[in-house]
Amino acid sequence: MTLERGDIVWIPCEVTRGVFPDERNVRIKSPTGDWAGFVDVRQLRDEILDGRTAIRATIVDASCDELSARLPGQTTRRQYLTVPAAQRQRLQQV
Numbered sequence: 001m002t003l004e005r006g007d008i009v010w011i012p013c014e015v016t017r018g019v020f021p022d023e024r025n026v027r028i029k030s031p032t033g034d035w036a037g038f039v040d041v042r043q044l045r046d047e048i049l050d051g052r053t054a055i056r057a058t059i060v061d062a063s064c065d066e067l068s069a070r071l072p073g074q075t076t077r078r079q080y081l082t083v084p085a086a087q088r089q090r091l092q093q094v
Contacts, residue, residue: 003062009069009091010045010054011081017049024048026055026073032066032082037075057081067091 003009014027018038026044028035041047045054057069060080068082069091083090 003059003067003088003091005059005062007059007062009057009059011057011069011071012090013044013053013055015044015048015051015053028055028071028081030081030083031087032084035071035075035077035081037071037073037077039071039073043072 011028014029016025016027018024022041023038024041024044026035026037026039039055043056045056055071055073057071059067060070061068061082064085066082066084067088068080070080
């Protein structure tokens with residue numbers, strides 16, 4: 001799969017209930033550091049309360065070595081997730 005800047009992808013994630021009915025607490029594990037934040041349920045592939053699904057993300061940088069994607073939602077950390085290019089198969093284009 002060839003990914004370029006601006007492509008929309010699904011990234012696998014773990015979901016638990018959020019504070020409000022229309023949000024979820026989302027966690028993504030990555031070798032470069034985990035990402036966690038509160039996300040509107042419309043940004044998830046499946047509007048589940050708990051379990052595994054995928055979150056919509058936008059590729060902001062794609063090189064031969066790594067991919068960076070901007071994630072929706074509110075987080076106390078970075079708004080981007082960067083993964084080694086070898087993990088490209090985890091991503092699914094929308």
